[in-house]
Amino acid sequence: MTDSPDSNSMWGGRFGGGPAAIMQEINASIPVDKRLWEEDIAASRAHAAMLGAQGIVAAADAAAIDAGLAQIAGEFAAGGVPVDLALEDIHMTVESRLKTLVGDAAGRLHTARSRNDQVATDFRLWVRTACDRIDAGLKALQTALLARADEHADSIMPGFTHLQVAQPVTLGHHLLAYVEMVGRDRGRFRDARARLNESPLGAAALAGTSFPLDRAATAAALGFDRPMANSIDAVSDRDFALEFCAAASIAALHLSRLAEEIVIWASQPFGFVSLPDAWSTGSSIMPQKRNPDAAELVRGRAGLLLGAFQRLAVIVKGLPLTYSKDLQDDKETVFGAFDALALSLAAMTGMVETLSFRTDRMRALAASGFSTATDLADWLVREAGVPFREAHHIVGACVKRSEALGVDLSELPAGEAAAIHAAVTPAALAALTVEASVASRISYGGTAPERVREAIAAARAALED
Numbered sequence: 001m002t003d004s005p006d007s008n009s010m011w012g013g014r015f016g017g018g019p020a021a022i023m024q025e026i027n028a029s030i031p032v033d034k035r036l037w038e039e040d041i042a043a044s045r046a047h048a049a050m051l052g053a054q055g056i057v058a059a060a061d062a063a064a065i066d067a068g069l070a071q072i073a074g075e076f077a078a079g080g081v082p083v084d085l086a087l088e089d090i091h092m093t094v095e096s097r098l099k100t101l102v103g104d105a106a107g108r109l110h111t112a113r114s115r116n117d118q119v120a121t122d123f124r125l126w127v128r129t130a131c132d133r134i135d136a137g138l139k140a141l142q143t144a145l146l147a148r149a150d151e152h153a154d155s156i157m158p159g160f161t162h163l164q165v166a167q168p169v170t171l172g173h174h175l176l177a178y179v180e181m182v183g184r185d186r187g188r189f190r191d192a193r194a195r196l197n198e199s200p201l202g203a204a205a206l207a208g209t210s211f212p213l214d215r216a217a218t219a220a221a222l223g224f225d226r227p228m229a230n231s232i233d234a235v236s237d238r239d240f241a242l243e244f245c246a247a248a249s250i251a252a253l254h255l256s257r258l259a260e261e262i263v264i265w266a267s268q269p270f271g272f273v274s275l276p277d278a279w280s281t282g283s284s285i286m287p288q289k290r291n292p293d294a295a296e297l298v299r300g301r302a303g304l305l306l307g308a309f310q311r312l313a314v315i316v317k318g319l320p321l322t323y324s325k326d327l328q329d330d331k332e333t334v335f336g337a338f339d340a341l342a343l344s345l346a347a348m349t350g351m352v353e354t355l356s357f358r359t360d361r362m363r364a365l366a367a368s369g370f371s372t373a374t375d376l377a378d379w380l381v382r383e384a385g386v387p388f389r390e391a392h393h394i395v396g397a398c399v400k401r402s403e404a405l406g407v408d409l410s411e412l413p414a415g416e417a418a419a420i421h422a423a424v425t426p427a428a429l430a431a432l433t434v435e436a437s438v439a440s441r442i443s444y445g446g447t448a449p450e451r452v453r454e455a456i457a458a459a460r461a462a463l464e465d
């Protein structure tokens with residue numbers, strides 16, 4: 001059979017001419033999906049081996065296909081994937097090269113397969129690896145946070161609500177909050193990975209195939225837990241990619257919150273941290289400046305990640321079953337999300353490892369804003385039997401008077417205190433140190449240094465698992 005000279009060698013049988021240049025540009029995905037080359041070749045090798053084993057293609061052809069695919073893998077590893085828009089995508093790029101290498105046998109590889117199940121298979125494999133890579137990045141960040149938390153299990157800083165000084169906490173405790181968040185992020189990627197690990201291969205275009213496939217064999221060869229149960233779902237589902245983007249978005253939100261704290265902490269009015277040269281930049285006009293650019297970029301990059309989820313959700317939202325070409329844009333979306341998150345994680349880990357915490361400054365500000373007022377109320381409840389609601393009022397009055405006198409709560413003159421309530425004794429006021437405050441918060445999950453050290457040990461043990 002001879003095709004028209006311009007028509008596509010893979011699907012051009014019914015076409016009289018080639019696509020317009022603009023059509024080729026909007027249609028071709030090879031500039032993006034060349035990143036799937038390893039997965040594409042692995043899936044094709046599994047498919048070819050199965051076709052041979054099932055007697056669907058001759059053993060000699062299956063062997064020739066396998067050798068050709070192995071050679072292509074070597075070529076692409078060494079020299080990259082050639083980008084020819086006429087070959088549209090990675091699937092046709094590989095098959096076209098295979099034809100050059102092994103001749104007619106190459107034409108048998110696509111038996112009982114479609115690009116629809118092929119791309120779904122490749123992409124699941126890619127996202128699976130991406131989950132593992134992100135997990136490693138998240139784990140590295142946890143490790144860095146734990147090291148700094150350990151160093152600062154006793155360092156006192158102000159804890160905030162509404163960005164108002166609330167109660168003293170330890171820096172170690174604050175950093176451990178991020179260890180927890182990152183731990184949940186890892187769980188989300190783990191869940192997504194477990195759910196995506198089913199093989200679409202063999203669903204063919206959408207309906208399955210008349211050939212006697214062994215879908216369990218290709219699934220096993222590619223490390224999938226099982227073949228997907230429904231061929232229509234197999235080629236149209238992109239939940240796995242959405243889950244990846246959703247997990248990535250939440251992780252990015254966590255990174256963004258930490259980035260925002262670093263930006264605030266690095267500002268002169270706070271002065272809680274100084275940024276090492278490696279993670280800051282200067283200004284072209286203001287010689288004194290040292291800007292927290294890496295943190296700002298991580299914070300801003302969260303926009304890209306949230307956008308990726310939104311973009312993919314909108315792509316999928318109105319699509320009838322099964323495959324529509326809209327889905328081709330799923331890969332650029334997920335690749336972009338992966339790249340942004342991987343880079344943000346690496347940058348955040350580097351910053352956390354190298355930030356220098358100005359603990360003197362944190363300690364000084366921890367006592368500001370009457371941060372031990374709750375401790376005084378607790379003291380009145382515990383030592384003087386005052387009901388908490390009443391204690392709250394008494395301490396409120398003490399704060400008001402201290403504020404008017406321009407003194408700290410612990411410095412309220414004895415006569416002034418006694419005038420407010422007899423239980424507010426010099427002993428009560430003397431107990432109001434930030435050290436005593438944090439040391440007293442021994443409830444499970446609390447900020448007392450001994451609890452923080454236990455939490456660090458538990459987190460380290462969990463990390464080793």
Ligand code: ARG
Binds near residue numbers: 088089323325328
């Ligand atoms: N390049 C396509 C994609 O990424 C592969 C699937 C093409 N399938 C089709 N029926 N045209 O989605």
